[in-house]
Amino acid sequence: MTDFEHFGPFSEWLWPRLGMRYASALGWAVEIERAAEAAGTPAVDLFFELVDEFRAEPVR
Known part of the structure; x- marks a missing residue:
């Protein structure tokens, strides 16, 4: 899995960042x-x- 797959680490990080539950x-x-x-x-x-x-955040 890459960080940018549909349900990858980036998307999991992004939802709360954009205010989405x-x-x-x-x-x-x-x-x-x-x-x-x-x-x-x-x-x-x-x-x-x-x-x-x-990328600046600690490794997940």
């Missing part, structure tokens, strides 16, 4: 796009910001 059936990419749109920021910028935060 449950995993999205649409996947993490769609939810990042939605969060970016709501924040008025480019989705790719938000994605890399989140990846940096994810």
